[in-house]
Amino acid sequence: MDFKLSILIEVFPILLQGAWVTLYLTVSSLTIGLVIGLILGLMRISENWILRTFSLCYVEFIRGTPLLMHLVIIYYALPSLHPSLNLPAIVAGIVGMALNSAAYIAEIFRAGIQSISKGQMEAARSLGMTHLQAMTYIILPQAFRVSLPPLTNEFVALLKDSSLVSTLAVSELLRKGREIVAWKVNVFSPYVGVALLYLAMTLPMTKLARYLEKRVSVGYS
Numbered sequence: 001m002d003f004k005l006s007i008l009i010e011v012f013p014i015l016l017q018g019a020w021v022t023l024y025l026t027v028s029s030l031t032i033g034l035v036i037g038l039i040l041g042l043m044r045i046s047e048n049w050i051l052r053t054f055s056l057c058y059v060e061f062i063r064g065t066p067l068l069m070h071l072v073i074i075y076y077a078l079p080s081l082h083p084s085l086n087l088p089a090i091v092a093g094i095v096g097m098a099l100n101s102a103a104y105i106a107e108i109f110r111a112g113i114q115s116i117s118k119g120q121m122e123a124a125r126s127l128g129m130t131h132l133q134a135m136t137y138i139i140l141p142q143a144f145r146v147s148l149p150p151l152t153n154e155f156v157a158l159l160k161d162s163s164l165v166s167t168l169a170v171s172e173l174l175r176k177g178r179e180i181v182a183w184k185v186n187v188f189s190p191y192v193g194v195a196l197l198y199l200a201m202t203l204p205m206t207k208l209a210r211y212l213e214k215r216v217s218v219g220y221s
Helices: 005-044 049-063 068-082 089-114 118-126 131-168 174-184 188-219
Strands: none
Touching: 005 049, 005 089, 005 131, 005 174, 005 188, 049 089, 068 089, 068 131, 089 131, 118 131, 131 174, 131 188, 174 188
């Protein structure tokens, strides 16, 4: 074993820089993915078959293909179609992760909306609300509450998947670890630091997801 605590302490500030980039990638992607995912989720339950079909095709295609392929297409293949599609690596990473995450978030919102009793929509309409008002003020707030635990799990999954962006030469946490391995000619110490930082970022969110699951289950018991 070539683990050396002195190396880990020395390189830890550099790994922290990579962890910050990882968090930036994850939060930015999830924010965009939430907006796109909500739109796709609403399209999935729409009465318009064209919107339903488009959303279904998007979700099935994205979920059926790997994130790494999406990143490679966005960063390496799209610029061959038009020079304006030549995105900076970190932007390509955020776009790829957001589009990928949106497919999973769409299913989370769809399930959340469909878990709300249809009687609540009928009651809101009987009070004179339009369909949009009933969705905005009655259905979506409850659906978002139900969706919070799986959304937290999606954040954790997305954070771990962000390591794939290292293939675009973005200096996120895993790539920083690889660079340090080559610099220090020591494999174990940098990767122990990388694993500890991933754990430090995912563990609180995992506990938050469990807490939210308990709160939601209590609220509906």
